[in-house]
Amino acid sequence: MAVINPYQTYQDNSVNTATPAELTLMLYNGCIKFIGQAKKAISEKNIEEKHINISKAQNIINELIVTLNMDIDISTEMKRLYDFINQRLIEANIKNELKLLEEAEGFVIEFRDTWKEVIIINRKRQHAQGGLV
Structure with missing residues (x-):
C-alpha cells in the first residue's frame, strides 16, 4: 500500500489550483530558494550541490522566459533581464x-516583491469591482 504524504498532496493541490499570477510567484520563490541553497553549498565547498541548485534556478529563469507574452512591450525588457540573471x-x-549569486538573487527578489504587489493591486481592484478574488 502506498504511503500518502500530506505535505506533497498539499503542494500538488496548491500548484494545480493556483492562478497564473500565483504560479509566477511560486517560480520566483523557488528560484530564490535554490539560489540560497547554492550560496550555502558554495560556502560549504559542496560543488555538486551548488551545481544542482544553480541548475534548478536556471531552469526556473528559463521557464519565466518561455512564458513571457512577447506581444506586451515590457516583455522584451524582462527577457533581457532574465537573460542577464x-x-x-x-x-x-x-x-x-x-557575489554573482547574490547579484542574481537581488534581481529575483526585486521581481518577486514587485509581482506580489501587482497581485495585491489586482485583487483589490477585482474586489472593488465586485469580482471574485
Whole structure:
C-alpha cells in the first residue's frame, strides 16, 4: 500500500489550483530558494550541490522566459533581464562566486516583491469591482 504524504498532496493541490499570477510567484520563490541553497553549498565547498541548485534556478529563469507574452512591450525588457540573471548564474556556477549569486538573487527578489504587489493591486481592484478574488 502506498504511503500518502500530506505535505506533497498539499503542494500538488496548491500548484494545480493556483492562478497564473500565483504560479509566477511560486517560480520566483523557488528560484530564490535554490539560489540560497547554492550560496550555502558554495560556502560549504559542496560543488555538486551548488551545481544542482544553480541548475534548478536556471531552469526556473528559463521557464519565466518561455512564458513571457512577447506581444506586451515590457516583455522584451524582462527577457533581457532574465537573460542577464541567467548569465550571472552560469558565471557563478563556473567561478564559484557568491557575489554573482547574490547579484542574481537581488534581481529575483526585486521581481518577486514587485509581482506580489501587482497581485495585491489586482485583487483589490477585482474586489472593488465586485469580482471574485
